[in-house]
Amino acid sequence: xxxxxxxxxxxxxxxxxxxxxxxxxxxxxxxxxxxxxxxxxxxxxxxxxxxxxxxxxxxxxxxxxxxxxxxxxxxxxxxxxxxxxxxxxxxxxxxxxxxxxxxxxxxxxxxxxxxxxxxxxxxxxxxxxxxxxxxxxxxxxxxxxxxxxxxxxxxxxxxxxxxxxxxxxxxxxxxxxxxxxxxxxxxxxxxxxxxxxxxxxxxxxxxxxxxxxxxxxxxxxxxxxxxxxxxxxxxxxxxxxxxxxxxxxxxxxxxxxxxxxxxxxxxxxxxxxxxxxxxxxxxxxxxxxxxxxxxx
Ligand SMILES: O=C(O)CCC(=O)C(=O)O
Numbered sequence: 001x002x003x004x005x006x007x008x009x010x011x012x013x014x015x016x017x018x019x020x021x022x023x024x025x026x027x028x029x030x031x032x033x034x035x036x037x038x039x040x041x042x043x044x045x046x047x048x049x050x051x052x053x054x055x056x057x058x059x060x061x062x063x064x065x066x067x068x069x070x071x072x073x074x075x076x077x078x079x080x081x082x083x084x085x086x087x088x089x090x091x092x093x094x095x096x097x098x099x100x101x102x103x104x105x106x107x108x109x110x111x112x113x114x115x116x117x118x119x120x121x122x123x124x125x126x127x128x129x130x131x132x133x134x135x136x137x138x139x140x141x142x143x144x145x146x147x148x149x150x151x152x153x154x155x156x157x158x159x160x161x162x163x164x165x166x167x168x169x170x171x172x173x174x175x176x177x178x179x180x181x182x183x184x185x186x187x188x189x190x191x192x193x194x195x196x197x198x199x200x201x202x203x204x205x206x207x208x209x210x211x212x213x214x215x216x217x218x219x220x221x222x223x224x225x226x227x228x229x230x231x232x233x234x235x236x237x238x239x240x241x242x243x244x245x246x247x248x249x250x251x252x253x254x255x256x257x258x259x260x261x262x263x264x265x266x267x268x269x270x271x272x273x274x275x276x277x278x279x280x281x282x283x284x285x286x287x288x289x290x291x292x293x294x295x296x
Contacts, residue, residue: 178216
């Protein structure tokens with residue numbers, strides 16, 4: 001079906017493959033992620049734990065008047081009079097990301113045990129958490145994660161966790177399946193570092209152009225509380241536009257072996273974050289210029 005990206009509606013399939021049947025087999029999980037680029041796990045988390053985090057986050061959003069007055073808290077209905085862009089405002093926002101109920105999910109036993117078993121050793125997560133409170137109209141641009149967090153091991157995985165059911169009209173994450181095998185893109189864009197190279201960060205504003213030029217197809221699914229989707233640093237993705245009246249609350253968090261090198265921008269009590277990219281007065285190279293330079 002046609003679904004809305006930030007700048008365009010595109011045909012998207014809604015049949016991402018579940019990997020619950022191979023959860024106890026790390027070799028099969030590695031084969032699957034090498035092939036598909038992602039692992040969709042339904043019901044990894046206990047619903048109650050995730051809903052407790054949802055409630056704690058929504059209580060904070062209510063104090064900021066982000067919720068429509070006199071609507072049920074847990075519905076997360078966006079206040080249309082809220083003045084600011086919403087999606088990125090919560091990224092790394094400690095008032096939210098340090099909530100014990102939130103950490104009980106993204107640093108909780110189900111996900112840490114999953115990665116220990118999958119990676120074959122003690123796992124750790126970046127201290128910085130990309131929590132998103134994406135109001136109506138918001139969506140994320142198309143990118144590989146590696147350009148934002150590639151200074152440590154490349155044996156690094158993202159996990160996208162919904163804090164509430166996310167239906168197709170709420171702007172779920174969407175993947176370009178096959179993009180993990182776009183060799184020329186991996187060798188060029190995929191070697192970049194936004195703080196070093198001062199590039200836009202995303203790869204294209206045009207989801208159709210990507211599949212016409214490089215192949216692959218776009219795919220998503222709807223998510224229920226408790227589900228997670230884990231994906232590699234080189235799987236191109238975005239999120240669809242939230243066309244509902246609700247706030248889409250999700251987090252994307254990162255996991256790796258504790259013993260391996262880690263990207264220093266995202267660890268510690270006060271992670272440094274992007275110290276150059278999109279800071280005041282830094283000049284960003286245009287997408288067209290970067291793509292010309294990379295020859296892709
Ligand atoms: O949730 C979103 O809007 C985008 C998520 C994303 O880019 C990521 O998980 O890396």
